[in-house]
Amino acid sequence: MTEPLYELAHLGHAELLTPVYDRSLAFFTEVYGLDLVHESGGSAYLRAWGDHDLTTLKLTAADRAGLGHVAWRAVSPQALTRRVAALEERGVEGEWIDGDFGHGKAYSFIAPSGQRMELYFETEKYRAPAGKASYLPNQPQSSVARGVGAARIDHINVLANDVPGTREVMCEALGFKLREHLIPPGQPEVGAWxxxxxxxxxxxxxxxxxxxxxxxxxxxxxxxENREDVLRAADIFCELGVEIEFGPAKHSRTQGFFLYVLEPGGNRIEVFSGGFHIFAPDWEPVTWTTEGQGRSTAWGLEVPASFHSHATPVLP
Amino acid sequence: MTEPLYELAHLGHAELLTPVYDRSLAFFTEVYGLDLVHESGGSAYLRAWGDHDLTTLKLTAADRAGLGHVAWRAVSPQALTRRVAALEERGVEGEWIDGDFGHGKAYSFIAPSGQRMELYFETEKYRAPAGKASYLPNQPQSSVARGVGAARIDHINVLANDVPGTREVMCEALGFKLREHLIPPGQPEVGAWxxxxxxxxxxxxxxxxxxxxxxxxxxxxxxxENREDVLRAADIFCELGVEIEFGPAKHSRTQGFFLYVLEPGGNRIEVFSGGFHIFAPDWEPVTWTTEGQGRSTAWGLEVPASFHSHATPVLP
Amino acid sequence: MTEPLYELAHLGHAELLTPVYDRSLAFFTEVYGLDLVHESGGSAYLRAWGDHDLTTLKLTAADRAGLGHVAWRAVSPQALTRRVAALEERGVEGEWIDGDFGHGKAYSFIAPSGQRMELYFETEKYRAPAGKASYLPNQPQSSVARGVGAARIDHINVLANDVPGTREVMCEALGFKLREHLIPPGQPEVGAWxxxxxxxxxxxxxxxxxxxxxxxxxxxxxxxENREDVLRAADIFCELGVEIEFGPAKHSRTQGFFLYVLEPGGNRIEVFSGGFHIFAPDWEPVTWTTEGQGRSTAWGLEVPASFHSHATPVLP
Amino acid sequence: MTEPLYELAHLGHAELLTPVYDRSLAFFTEVYGLDLVHESGGSAYLRAWGDHDLTTLKLTAADRAGLGHVAWRAVSPQALTRRVAALEERGVEGEWIDGDFGHGKAYSFIAPSGQRMELYFETEKYRAPAGKASYLPNQPQSSVARGVGAARIDHINVLANDVPGTREVMCEALGFKLREHLIPPGQPEVGAWxxxxxxxxxxxxxxxxxxxxxxxxxxxxxxxENREDVLRAADIFCELGVEIEFGPAKHSRTQGFFLYVLEPGGNRIEVFSGGFHIFAPDWEPVTWTTEGQGRSTAWGLEVPASFHSHATPVLP
Structure with a gap:
């Protein structure tokens, strides 16, 4: 048996681009409930109350919405070196950059699906100032938050022309594990988790x-933290004038409980809770194939057309 | 930086001893909601609906209650070999055994705290028969269960004379990571998570x-699956005549939401939900020291005396 | 100010007709979680664990699905007499019947919308036998139930050609209070709660x-009992092969959290939780008029076409 | 059968006295989450987001903590007149007062247990200004709130030397219904709900x-709104430095899910959710008598001593 790789630790942060920076910033702070920790060079650096890193979202003013980059943290400096080598071995070329607010040097590359990604290890941990500290020393910050009260960065969904080709690089070079994928009859693989x-x-x-x-x-x-928080988020979005695109409902893949909205810049943002846990080191990927199994939501709720068509940047 | 070890995957199964086998078995199946998958040699092999392995609890008739053994699954055969070597290097001697219902060969040893433990890799996955299959192909079994409906094996708490000595072996030889520990002023370390x-x-x-x-x-x-399920469990225990020892309440360490009862044999059994997630590969252990921080429950609920004194086997 | 009438206490029971009696009975007992308390004359009498009356659902074999009758309990024998007089004053003629399993004499009449209804006062309270008793003396029965575990009868939705005409009789003769109604622009009143x-x-x-x-x-x-129970019901229906028609989601009117399925006979059955409380004796009916306000679900989920077209009996 | 009286509609408002007005006001607005709607004459008038009346809490600066008065709203002006007559018939003398901010003329009297109470009918409904309006027209105010986010006034617990004597007046003159009472063996009635x-x-x-x-x-x-909100409140109190006296746990009487704290003035304040519903007009009061049944919490949690001894005003 090939040994599983545990070389990347977690989704570190993402950079979102927005053509309406002020409105997007207001959304993320007042509605989604993140804290602004730093602002410079046309970018805001934000964090959720449960994030252990100093910042997990970089919001950058730009001509159009989209993903600036997404960054994955390695489990060690050595693992970082090994993963960069593995990328280069597969012909994925990138470059080392000096780092940014909140983290040290990073290897920046373009994923086969076209998104800019970074690998890094050095990070700055959040140290709560007096007014922000939690009564629980194992929590980075007080959980008393605004609006939806997003708790911690969780996952990202990117689009790819070639889903299996993209995920093979992510798995083989970086140690991602394929958990589930969707291959409708007579079609190529259209989704991989x-x-x-x-x-x-x-x-x-x-x-x-x-x-x-x-x-x-x-x-x-x-x-x-739980499904009630997702239901509560639905009311808060409605009260604060943010239209819900999809949800709350339960995903079939991952079994997460979800809710999607578009932030003012047009990027789709999810409020997520749950999802099953995977402990088996030899997990066999679940192949969703038939219509019966393949539905996107567990309880049969239909997916709105926009969910299949809208992405950022929006095409002209 | 020393690289973190990801060599053990999860708590695989535990064997509980009981002097009242029939009553304990009735508790675990009818009240706690596990399924009996096999019975032989004076032992019952049980599973929760969300367990991916065939069995996670072995219940064995014995003179007195206690832990038969607890078993940890390695991430690969190679990791298993490495961890056994690491144990032997530290003078922890054990022996290879042939395996048991549900898993292959295992290395059996006595932890520094005196409990028998096993390391293994080969395991049998559960394949649900028609009547037990879930509508969700990424779930091992239908979630429709009896009683409390325990969903999956989660964790174990053992007692040790020498807490730091025990955890050091578990961390250094086996790759456990110290997340939190409790060192009251002027006392030795009394707990490690x-x-x-x-x-x-x-x-x-x-x-x-x-x-x-x-x-x-x-x-x-x-x-x-969530805190409401713990609250629901409290009512179900009461309806079915099982006295609650402690909870429902929120732990300070781990932040899990908990409920404890004694099964008829006397072993303490928890219904657990939540607990924070740890993604940082360089997590700094949280040292709980003062009374203010050191309380065992997050919201101030006092711990019943029995929780500090009762363990199995009960001393004569 | 005209004094509000508090003359009817609650929805007492309903009789559902089904062309597939055995399958409907299996649904209500094994999936919905009701208890069968009596069976005679081609009818089953059922109850939920939280119902204080002996029976709240009568299931009757018939050529086609539909509502046999729905019964409202008066707050006193005197109130019963007064309400019958008020009906007759308005020209709604009915007849006294002897009662049925679980309740005494009743006044049976046809509502302006065409459904058979009953008014009664004498009822038989449920007295739990040993194995069914709850540990809580203020609860009629143990809450440990099967399947969805429906807790108590809650409400009924009937169709009417003339919504305002029907509700005026129900309000003026029987003391129902109009809480909300829906009058789309340029249309007659299409719903009244x-x-x-x-x-x-x-x-x-x-x-x-x-x-x-x-x-x-x-x-x-x-x-x-709560929204988590509705979410849990969604999974249980799916696990047990019952297709969800609509939900879980939040109603705009009543703000209840809902889930609809069709029982095997074709009658639409809801799992409901919450709904706001009304304490004001001079509640001003809420008139929903615009599209923005008028949507049927709070968070914007669209209503499936079947929800507007399917009713029982199904028309040939 | 004597007909049940439905003459009082609900708990209208309460006046709490506090020796630390500013700190109490900060607690009720910033932690408990009420809105301040008016301030005059040394009193603050507050409301919860789900209250339909303009104000439900009057907070008044005073030498010591305690209850200023508690007010019950009649279902009609006629019912108000009848209840005042019924009180006077029983020798409970009071006086008509002009009303206060938020309500019209009221009959003020001293209950047999010594608390000042008021009966009134005329009330001012809350009309949300633009920034406070809910997206749901059947909700008085946006549910986006601060801190615990208390949703609506629910109930009050007063102390009495003579529990049965007090409740008899409340029942017979005012139409309260006895739902449950606690009579320990060999003791007088010590509680009535x-x-x-x-x-x-x-x-x-x-x-x-x-x-x-x-x-x-x-x-x-x-x-x-639900038990998760009570659990969430527990964390918020702890984060904001408010010590929890008791809970979260489930009451045996009423089955409500509860959490108690003392506001800075010393008055005990509960966060409450649930409680069973009573629909039967001929409800038979539940008599709790034995220890087994008589425990104050459903799941066996012990009641802290302060809960039996502390009340306001605190005795010198």
Whole structure:
């Protein structure tokens, strides 16, 4: 048996681009409930109350919405070196960058699906100032939050022209594990759900609906603590004037309980809770094939058309 | 930086001894909600609906209650070989055994705290027969269960005379990570919470209250899906005549939501949900020291005296 | 100010007709979780664990599905007499019947919308036998149930050609209070939600989609204890092969959290939780008028077409 | 059968006295989550987001903590007149007062247990200004709130030297219904739980522990929407430095899920959810007598000593 790789630890942070920076920032702080920890060079650096790292979201003013980059943290400096070598061995070229607010040097590369990604190890941990500290010393920050109260960064879903080709690089070079994939009869693989350790997914790769287009974001998700928090989020979004695109409902893949909205810049944002845990080191990927099994939601709720068509950047 | 070890995957199964086998079996099946998958040689082999392995609990008739053994699954055959070598290097001697119902060959040894433990890799996955299959192909079994409906094996708490000595072997030889520990002012370390990957704990080691006694069990825990399921379990225990020892309430360490009862044989059994997730590969162990921080429950609920004194086997 | 009438206490029971008696009975007992308390004359009498009356559902074999009758309990014998007089004053003629299993004499009449209804006072309270008793003396029965575990009868939704005409009789003669109604621009009133005391609705009257048809049932609802129980019900229905028609989601009217399925006979059955409480004796009915306000679900989920077209009996 | 009286509609409002007005006001607004709607004459008038009346809590600066008064709203002006006559018939003398911010003329009297009470009908409904309006027209105010987010006034617990004597007046003159009472073997009735319509209690009367003392408050409760909100409140209190006295746990009487704290002035405040519903007009009061049944919490959690001894005003 080939040994499983445990070389990447978690989704570290993501950078979202927005053409309406102020409104997006207001959404993420006042509605989604993140804290602004730093602002410079046209970017805001944000964090959720349960994030142990200083910042997990970089919001950057740009001409159009989309994913600036997504960054994965290695389990050690040695693992970082090994994963970069493995990428280069497979012909995925990148470059070392100096780092950014909140983390040290990183290896920046373009995934086969076209999104910019980073690998890094050095990170700055959050140290709560007096007014932000939790009564629980094992929690990075007080859980008293605004709005939806997003608790911690959870996963990202990118689009790819070639789902199996993309996930093979992510698995073989970086140690992602394929947990579930969707192969409708007579079609290529249209979705793959990958994770690093015990989660059902840290990264979802689903099929880009527009031929030849690359690098688009389907959604970024933060977790809340339970399903009641997702239901509560639905009311809060409605009270605060944010339209719900899809949910709350239960995913079939990952079994997570979800809710999707578009932030003012147009990027799709999820409020997520749950998802099953994977402990088996020899997990056999679940292949969803038939219509019966293949439905996107566990209880039969239909997926809105926009969920299959909208992604960022929006195409002209 | 020393690289973190990801060599053990999860708590595989535990063997509980009971002097009232029939009553214990009735408790685990009818009240706790496990399924009986096999019975032979005076032992019952049980599983929860969400367990991916064939069996996670072995219940064995014995003169007195206690822990028969607890078994940890390695991430690969190679990792198994390496961990056995690491144990032997540290002078922890054991022996290879042929395996048991549900798993292959295992290395059996006595932990420094006196409990018998096993390491193994080969396991039998559960394949649900028609009437037990779930509508969700990524779930091992239908979630429709009896009673409390325990969902999956979660963690174990053993007692040790020497908490730091025990956890050091578990961490250094086997790759457990110290997540939190409790060192009251002027006292030795009285508790340590260790995990393998993303959970807050797979193994808790707390101090044996009786000098010189070794090998005792504090509790075994299965998880349910959310806090409402723990509250529901409280009513079900009461309706079915099982007295609650402690909870429902929120732990300070691990932040899990808990409920404890004694099964008819006397072993303490927990219904557990939640617990924070740990993604940082360089997690700094949280040292609980003061009374203010050191309380055992998050919201201030006092711990009943029995929780500090009762363990199995009960001393004469 | 005209004094509000508090003359009817609650929805007492409903009789459902089914062309597949055995399968309907299996659904209500094994899936929905009711107990069978009596069977005679081609009818089964059932109860939920939280019902204080002996029986709240009568299931009767018939050529086609539909509502046999629905019965409202008066707050006193005197109130019963007064309400019958009030009906007759308004020209609604009926007849006294001897009663049925579980209740005494009743006044049986046809509502303006065509459904048979009964008013009664004498009822038989449930006295739990030993194995069914709850550990809580203020609860009629142990809450340990099968399947969905429906907890108590809650409300009924009937169809009417003339919604305002029907609800005026129910309000003026019987003391129902109009809580909310839906009057789309340029249309007649298409829905009215009425209650007796503190609930948001005991009776909903919505518009019969087929001109000239009378007496049809839209749905019958039992309550569960919270929203998690509704989510749990969704999984249980799926595990047990019952297709979900609509939900789980949050109603805009009543704000209840809902889930609808069809029982094997074709009658629509709801699992319901919550709904706001009404304490004001001078509650001003909420008129839903615009599209924005008028949507049927709070969070924007679209209503499936079948929800507007299917009712029982199904038309040839 | 004597007809049940439905003459009072609900707990209208309560006035709490506090020796630390500013700190109490900060607690109720920032931690408990009420809105301040008016301030005058040394009193603050507050409301919860789900209250339909303009104000439900009056907070008044005073030398010591305690209950200023508690007010019950009649179902009609006629019912108000009848209830005042019924009080006077029983020798309970009072006086008409002009009303206060938020309500019209009221009849003010001293209950047999010594607390000042008011009966009134005319009330001012809350009309949300633009920024406070809910997206749901059947909800008085946006549910986005601060801190615990108390949702609506629920019930009050007063102390009485003579529990049965007090409740008899409340029942016979005012139409409260006795739902449950506690009579330990060989003792007088030490607790009575009364309600007006469908709730398990609007008023609890428990025994004053100090002979001869009258008029004290045990606690005032606001409801939240579900048990998860109570659990969430526990964390929020801890994060905001408010010590929990008791709970979260489940009451045996009423079956409500509860959490108690002392506000800075010393008055005990509950966060409450659930409680069973009572629909039977001929409900037979549940008499709790034995130890087994008589425990105060459903799951066996012991009641802290302070819960039996502390009340406001605190005795010198």
């Amino acid at each position: 990958l994770s690093l350790m015990n989660k059902a997914h840290d990264l979802a790769i689903t099929r880009e609906p527009v031929p030849g287009v690359t690098g688009r974001l389907h959604h970024l998700a933060y977790a809340v | 260790l995990s393998l990957m993303n959970k807050a704990h797979d193994l808790a080691i707390t101090r044996e209250p009786v000098p010189g006694v070794t090998g005792r069990l504090h509790h075994l825990a299965y998880a349910v | 009425l209650s007796l005391m503190n609930k948001a609705h005991d009776l909903a009257i919505t518009r019969e989609p087929v001109p000239g048809v009378t007496g049809r049932l839209h749905h019958l609802a039992y309550a569960v | 009364l309600s007006l319509m469908n709730k398990a209690h609007d008023l609890a009367i428990t025994r004053e522990p100090v002979p001869g003392v009258t008029g004290r408050l045990h606690h005032l409760a606001y409801a939240v």
